[in-house]
Amino acid sequence: MSADTGRDRNRPIRCLIAKVGLDGHDRGAHVIARAFRDAGFEVVYSGLHRAPEEIVQAAVQEDVDVLGISILSGAHNTLVPKVVEGLEEYGAFSETVLIVGGIIPEEDRDRLREMGVAAIFGPGTPMQETIDFVRENAPIRADDPA
Amino acid sequence: MTDRDSPEVADRNQQLVASLLDGEHRALARVISRIEDRAPGHRDLISRLHPHTGDAAVIGITGSPGAGKSTLVDKLAAAYRDRGDTVGVVAVDPASPYSGGSVLGDRIRMAATVGDMDVFVRSMSARGRLGGLSTATTDAVHALDAFGKDVVIVETVGAGQNEVDIVRTADTVGVVVQPGSGDDVQMLKAGILEIGDVFVVNKADMDGVDRLLAELEEMLHRREADGPPAGGVGHHGRTAGSAARGGPTSEARSDAGDQNPDPDPDPDPDPGVDVSSWDPRVVTTVATAGEGIDDLVGAFDAHTRYLRESGAGRHRARSRHAAEIRRLVREDANVLLDAEIRRQGGVETLAERVRTGDTDPYAVASAIVGPIADCVDADGESAERDDATGGSAPGRDPGSDA
Numbered sequence: 001m002s003a004d005t006g007r008d009r010n011r012p013i014r015c016l017i018a019k020v021g022l023d024g025h026d027r028g029a030h031v032i033a034r035a036f037r038d039a040g041f042e043v044v045y046s047g048l049h050r051a052p053e054e055i056v057q058a059a060v061q062e063d064v065d066v067l068g069i070s071i072l073s074g075a076h077n078t079l080v081p082k083v084v085e086g087l088e089e090y091g092a093f094s095e096t097v098l099i100v101g102g103i104i105p106e107e108d109r110d111r112l113r114e115m116g117v118a119a120i121f122g123p124g125t126p127m128q129e130t131i132d133f134v135r136e137n138a139p140i141r142a143d144d145p146a
Numbered sequence: 147m148t149d150r151d152s153p154e155v156a157d158r159n160q161q162l163v164a165s166l167l168d169g170e171h172r173a174l175a176r177v178i179s180r181i182e183d184r185a186p187g188h189r190d191l192i193s194r195l196h197p198h199t200g201d202a203a204v205i206g207i208t209g210s211p212g213a214g215k216s217t218l219v220d221k222l223a224a225a226y227r228d229r230g231d232t233v234g235v236v237a238v239d240p241a242s243p244y245s246g247g248s249v250l251g252d253r254i255r256m257a258a259t260v261g262d263m264d265v266f267v268r269s270m271s272a273r274g275r276l277g278g279l280s281t282a283t284t285d286a287v288h289a290l291d292a293f294g295k296d297v298v299i300v301e302t303v304g305a306g307q308n309e310v311d312i313v314r315t316a317d318t319v320g321v322v323v324q325p326g327s328g329d330d331v332q333m334l335k336a337g338i339l340e341i342g343d344v345f346v347v348n349k350a351d352m353d354g355v356d357r358l359l360a361e362l363e364e365m366l367h368r369r370e371a372d373g374p375p376a377g378g379v380g381h382h383g384r385t386a387g388s389a390a391r392g393g394p395t396s397e398a399r400s401d402a403g404d405q406n407p408d409p410d411p412d413p414d415p416d417p418g419v420d421v422s423s424w425d426p427r428v429v430t431t432v433a434t435a436g437e438g439i440d441d442l443v444g445a446f447d448a449h450t451r452y453l454r455e456s457g458a459g460r461h462r463a464r465s466r467h468a469a470e471i472r473r474l475v476r477e478d479a480n481v482l483l484d485a486e487i488r489r490q491g492g493v494e495t496l497a498e499r500v501r502t503g504d505t506d507p508y509a510v511a512s513a514i515v516g517p518i519a520d521c522v523d524a525d526g527e528s529a530e531r532d533d534a535t536g537g538s539a540p541g542r543d544p545g546s547d548a
Contacts, residue, residue, distance in 0.1 A: 039245065061266050
């Protein structure tokens with residue numbers, strides 16, 4: 001039927017690639033968005049300078065499987081928790097795989113993971129690694145088409 | 147065709163619809179996903195939503211890439227919010243023909259209404275499905291309608307028949323053009339002109355606006371002159387086309403709010419004047435600066451009023467339902483036909499037999515459709531059979547799909 005790239009699923013994986021906060025560097029987000037598209041995912045791109053609430057709004061409305069936040073500004077410790085809180089508020093957190101890409105210092109990573117970030121991809125991560133991670137971890141929903 | 151729904155699917159649907167009607171955004175989002183994925187039980191889901199639909203004003207926005215549709219939709223949404231209307235947006239983007247994936251970028255332009263959950267924006271990928279896209283879009287619009295959105299905007303690139311089919315499902319169609327690109331006039335020639343109720347000349351601060359306006363006026367003038375003799379129903383070629391065939395079927399269904407069952411496809415005393423009495427409006431805007439947006443909302447409102455007061459709205463709703471029914475039947479028939487093709491060895495095998503001169507495509511097609519034709523012959527009157535084959539498309543589709 002439709003293009004199917006996931007392993008055990010009959011629908012395309014939906015992702016939101018989001019730029020959050022005052023961070024104008026979107027090359028990485030663009031590259032990831034394209035790579036995900038070429039992997040057969042449906043990618044919603046948020047555009048630049050989004051507030052955490054906007055990211056939450058987009059993730060909930062678009063009903064994405066994966067939320068990828070790109071941050072190169074160093075504000076991850078304040079912005080990521082706000083996104084997590086927002087998703088929880090709408091009951092969307094448990095069914096969304098949250099990944100973070102960009103410059104995240106080693107000492108901050110554990111804290112982000114504890115918060116519920118499933119994976120952190122720093123500079124130099126091979127694209128295929130990120131794609132494989134998404135394929136393997138995108139949630140299978142109870143009501144997915146068989 | 148998967149609608150032998152298990153009780154648990156029915157339960158889940160019931161809960162989902164209850165949450166949606168309760169105003170839960172996540173339920174609405176999930177309903178749209180299931181509709182889009184054609185998940186098991188999605189038909190039941192849509193049936194449950196149906197009684198709650200019909201209140202939203204559905205506006206289709208189309209135009210060539212870069213004409214400013216997304217920005218315009220953003221500003222429109224803000225304008226509707228300002229007067230207290232809730233808004234739903236379905237933004238359709240093409241999918242890559244190679245990977246089936248897509249980058250849906252319409253949200254990038256969404257800035258005026260951020261943080262306002264009363265604007266519900268959903269991006270939709272064409273996903274390489276041919277006929278199914280307009281069905282999925284229509285059903286998503288129903289979901290937003292049932293949720294209680296006052297206005298639902300469907301945005302799509304006006305690049306092909308598929309997209310034209312999508313905007314046709316709207317009550318009011320806005321066609322966005324920009325000055326300084328000959329392509330737009332070309333696009334209008336390609337059939338979009340006929341479906342526009344309101345033409346939006348965006349980027350009106352650019353050179354060439356006057357020329358574009360003049361060209362548009364001339365084309366619209368010609369459309370008016372050409373319209374009636376061609377279809378008999380003036381502006382909306384589709385209304386003419388589908389009403390002619392949709393009439394007999396829709397008689398049986400009495401439309402809600404229709405006091406007298408219409409014996410005629412056109413319910414109004416003066417059919418000639420009625421449907422063609424809407425003169426398409428031309429509005430100039432500079433979407434990035436928010437100029438002309440109020441005029442545009444005014445034009446859409448005027449068209450909504452026209453639909454209500456003239457009876458053309460009933461007409462349109464009926465032809466829309468007729469198209470929907472026809473589309474669904476065609477999709478179902480395609481599933482049956484695909485199964486039959488598989489049963490007869492698969493299309494590859496059949497094609498190879500044609501290649502080697504063993505048989506010919508027509509004979510193969512007859513052999514596949516034959517059993518269905520027999521059933522129809524056995525059950526129905528010959529008149530009904532005429533009607534069934536009249537919609538030529540079912541015969542065409544299996545070939546193009548296979």
